[in-house]
Amino acid sequence: MPVKKLKQKAISSPLVTHIYTADPSAHVFQEQIYIYSSHDIDSTIPEDNLGSQFAMQDYHVLSMETPGATVIDHGIALSLQDIPWAKKQLWAPDATEKEGLYYLFFPAKDALDIFRIGVAVSCSPAGPFKAHAQPITGSFSVDPAVFKDRDGVYYLYFGGIWGGQLQHWRTGQFVADKEGAFAQLPADNEPALCPKVAKLSNDLLSFAESPRDLLITNENGQPLLEADKDRRFFEAGWMHYYGGRYYFSYSTGETHYICYAIGDSPYGPFTYAGRILEPVIGWTTHHSICSFQDRWYLFYHDSSLSNGITHLRTIKLTELHHDKNGLIKTISPYSLNG
Ligand code: FUB
Numbered sequence: 001m002p003v004k005k006l007k008q009k010a011i012s013s014p015l016v017t018h019i020y021t022a023d024p025s026a027h028v029f030q031e032q033i034y035i036y037s038s039h040d041i042d043s044t045i046p047e048d049n050l051g052s053q054f055a056m057q058d059y060h061v062l063s064m065e066t067p068g069a070t071v072i073d074h075g076i077a078l079s080l081q082d083i084p085w086a087k088k089q090l091w092a093p094d095a096t097e098k099e100g101l102y103y104l105f106f107p108a109k110d111a112l113d114i115f116r117i118g119v120a121v122s123c124s125p126a127g128p129f130k131a132h133a134q135p136i137t138g139s140f141s142v143d144p145a146v147f148k149d150r151d152g153v154y155y156l157y158f159g160g161i162w163g164g165q166l167q168h169w170r171t172g173q174f175v176a177d178k179e180g181a182f183a184q185l186p187a188d189n190e191p192a193l194c195p196k197v198a199k200l201s202n203d204l205l206s207f208a209e210s211p212r213d214l215l216i217t218n219e220n221g222q223p224l225l226e227a228d229k230d231r232r233f234f235e236a237g238w239m240h241y242y243g244g245r246y247y248f249s250y251s252t253g254e255t256h257y258i259c260y261a262i263g264d265s266p267y268g269p270f271t272y273a274g275r276i277l278e279p280v281i282g283w284t285t286h287h288s289i290c291s292f293q294d295r296w297y298l299f300y301h302d303s304s305l306s307n308g309i310t311h312l313r314t315i316k317l318t319e320l321h322h323d324k325n326g327l328i329k330t331i332s333p334y335s336l337n338g
Contacts, residue, residue: 008334008335008336009334009335009336010302010304010316010333010334011318011331011332011333011334011335012316012317012318012333013316014304014305014314014315014316015035015062015064015071015314015315015316015317016062016071016073016314016315017305017314018073019039019040019060019073020039020040020041020305020306020312020313020314021037021038021039021040021060021062021301021313021314021315022037022038022040022092022284022286022301022313022314022315023037023038023091023092023093023143023236023286023301023315024036024037024286024287024288024299024300024301024315024317025037025092025093025094025095025145025238025288025299026288026290026297026299026317027095027096027097027125027290028290028291028292029097029102029125030125032063032064032065032125033063033064033065033066033067033290033292034061034062034063034095034125034126035061035062035063035064035299035315036059036061036077036093036094036095036104037059037060037062037092037093037301037315038054038056038059038090038091038092038093038313039056039057039058039059039060039090040054040056040311040312040313041055041056041057042311042312043055043311047310047311049162049163049182050162050163051089051162051163051164051311052163053310053311054089054091054163054311055088055089056089056090056091057079057080057081057090058076058077058078058079058080058090059076059077059078059090059093059104059106059127059129060073060074060075060076060077061073061074061077061125061126061127062074062315063125063126066292066293067292067295067297067317067319074126074127076127076128077104077122077126077127077128077129078090078104078106078120078127078128078129078131080108082130082131083108083118083120083131084131084133084134085108085110085111085116085118085133085134085135086108086109086110086116086118086131086135087108087109087110087111087113088108088109089107089108089109089115090106090107090108091106091107091108091115091142091143091164092106092107092142092143092144092236092286093105093106093107093144094144094145094146094288095125095146096146096148096154096204097125098148098154098204100123101121101122101123102121102122102123102124102125102127102129103119103120103121103146103204104119104120104121104122104127104129105117105118105119105144105146105156106118106119106120106144107141107142107143107144107158108135110135114140114165114174115140115141115142115164115165116135116136116139116140117135117136117139117140117141117142117144117156117158118131118132118134118135118136118139119131119132119136119204119205120132132205136156136205136206136207137206137207138198138207138210138211139158139207140165140166140169140174141158141159141160141164141165141166141169141196142158142159142160142164142165142235143158143159143160143164143235143236143237143286144156144157144158145157145158145237145238145239145288146200146204147239147240147241147266149241149266150241153199153266154199154200154204155197155198155199155200155239155266156197156198156200156207157195157196157197157214157237157238157239157248158195158196158197158211158237159193159194159195159196159233159235159237160234160235160236161182161185161193161233161234161235161253162182162234162235162253164235166193166195166196167182167184167185167193168184170184170193185226186226187226188225188226188227189225189226189227190225190226191223191224191225191226192216192223192224192225192226192228192232192233193226193233194213194214194215194216194233195213195214195216195233195237195248195250196211196212196213196214197211197212197214197266197267197268198210198211198212212267214237214248214267214268214270215268215269215270216231216232216233216248216261216268216269216270216271216272217261217269217270217271217272218231218271218272219271219272221269221271224272229252229253229254229255230252230255230257231252231259231272232252233250233252234250234251234252234253234254235250235251235253235286236250236251236258236284236285236286236287237249237250238250238287238288238289239266240289240290240291242296242322242326243322243326245262245263245264245326246262246263246264246265246266246268246270247260247261247262247273247289247328248260248261248262248263248268248270249261249276249287249289251284251285251286251287255279256279256280256283256285257275257276257277257278257279257285258275258276258277258285258286258287258300259272259273259274259275259276260272260273260274260275260276260328261273262326273327273328274327274328274330275330276289276298276320276328276330276331277298277300277330277331277333278330278331278332278333279333280300280301280302280303280304280333281302281303281304281308281333281334282301282302282303282304282308282309282310282313283303283310284301284310284313285300285301285302286300286301287299287300287301289320295319296319296320296321296322297317297318297319297320298317298318298319298320298331299315299316299317300315300316300317300318300333301313301314301315301316302314302316302333316333318331318333
């Protein structure tokens with residue numbers, strides 16, 4: 001009998017193909033979906049564990065009227081050269097709206113090669129955005145995600161280990177590695193590093209409090225350990241609210257999952273609840289979750305458009321479902337086809 005060859009078929013297509021895009025943060029503004037994403041470029045910088053090859057230099061904003069509709073690229077929304085404090089590496093951004101103004105939060109390395117988080121403002125969700133002269137005071141690490149709670153309070157979630165530098169901040173100050181890039185990561189039998197959360201000031205331009213640890217525990221209330229690579233936080237935090245509970249989702253990094261944990265407050269603690277997305281083509285996995293007209297969508301990326309090149313990614317979307325208990329059904333980004 002002939003052996004039938006099984007092929008993987010992607011469940012979703014790239015949203016745009018004229019540029020490489022990654023780290024999609026999706027929001028509904030003015031009744032449309034706006035996506036704030038990284039703009040990947042072929043930097044020719046060799047790949048390393050610190051992500052030096054992710055040398056992005058600007059942001060584009062994308063929008064669509066509905067999921068599946070034509071995607072509009074609004075062009076350059078913010079360039080590295082227009083951010084007074086930033087030297088390189090415009091990584092995963094996010095945005096929010098308050099009183100008719102739009103705020104873009106973004107990480108970049110400063111003159112000392114330390115990741116900070118900046119904010120830029122526009123009167124349009126599509127930009128262009130004008131960056132503040134300094135990063136947010138007291139900010140560090142990468143992957144900002146902004147969440148507006150039902151009481152109108154805004155929170156910024158952030159952090160990422162390895163190249164995202166979170167491990168350098170364990171003392172509250174930046175401590176450079178002396179013994180190798182990841183010497184300050186916890187030992188396998190220690191609690192994993194926590195992502196951070198801070199309430200934002202009324203003008204959304206600064207922290208209203210010192211960043212706090214966002215604790216993710218197992219089903220017994222114990223912090224996830226560093227050895228628990230399939231479940232512990234690595235980067236790419238995101239918050240959504242569903243059915244009266246707060247859902248913090250994130251990437252597990254080198255095990256390539258998008259997982260989530262559920263809590264009763266925007267500060268947590270959060271209890272690990274499962275996997276949202278199985279591994280994608282490429283090394284990184286990064287997502288956002290957004291509701292539109294009573295349905296929920298997962299925005300994510302993979303490296304399919306570049307045939308697997310780590311730092312040349314493409315954003316996609318697919319519908320996401322919560323079951324009757326509020327648990328999220330795991331999504332496989334590829335299906336097996338005969
Ligand atoms: O795009 C650069 C980095 O790759 C992001 O900040 C991480 O979340 C990962 O997707």
